[in-house]
Amino acid sequence: MGVQPLVGYSSTAEKWQRMREIVKKTLFYATVLGMVFAFCYFLAADNLLWLFINDVKVVVIGTPFLRIAIISFLAYGTMYMTATLFQATGNAAPAFAVSLIQEAALIPMVLLGTALMGVSGIAWALPAGDVTAMLAGIILQTAYRKKLYAGESK
Numbered sequence: 001m002g003v004q005p006l007v008g009y010s011s012t013a014e015k016w017q018r019m020r021e022i023v024k025k026t027l028f029y030a031t032v033l034g035m036v037f038a039f040c041y042f043l044a045a046d047n048l049l050w051l052f053i054n055d056v057k058v059v060v061i062g063t064p065f066l067r068i069a070i071i072s073f074l075a076y077g078t079m080y081m082t083a084t085l086f087q088a089t090g091n092a093a094p095a096f097a098v099s100l101i102q103e104a105a106l107i108p109m110v111l112l113g114t115a116l117m118g119v120s121g122i123a124w125a126l127p128a129g130d131v132t133a134m135l136a137g138i139i140l141q142t143a144y145r146k147k148l149y150a151g152e153s154k
Contacts, residue, residue: 011088020145026081027081030078033077038074068120072127076130079130082098085145098140109128
């Protein structure tokens, strides 16, 4: 994310209020943009597929799958801001952990989704893994920000 230098500078300079505002605004705008793009792509899913595929059967089957995958857009802003916060403050291990959770959750989600919902469970595995990673990121980020901002009152 382009905000990483701002977060890094604010952290190094111990400008916690500035850093808090940067993180808050970035999360807000990333979430709003994710929602706008998800909404637009959700509505245009079949047309997007037609750009690449000329087979009616594939587009009919692929459209709901694409719409399910688009749900992940709602988690991306939080996941990227989490990674950015940790990386910009010199704490890369939690950023790596969130990325690892996102990838590691995918296979169990595919297996579980397939067992519960059949083929459509495969499509639901992506947003389920992303939401799992997002929730882990929120937990890690919240605890880390409390620790960072604890020195603010000194």
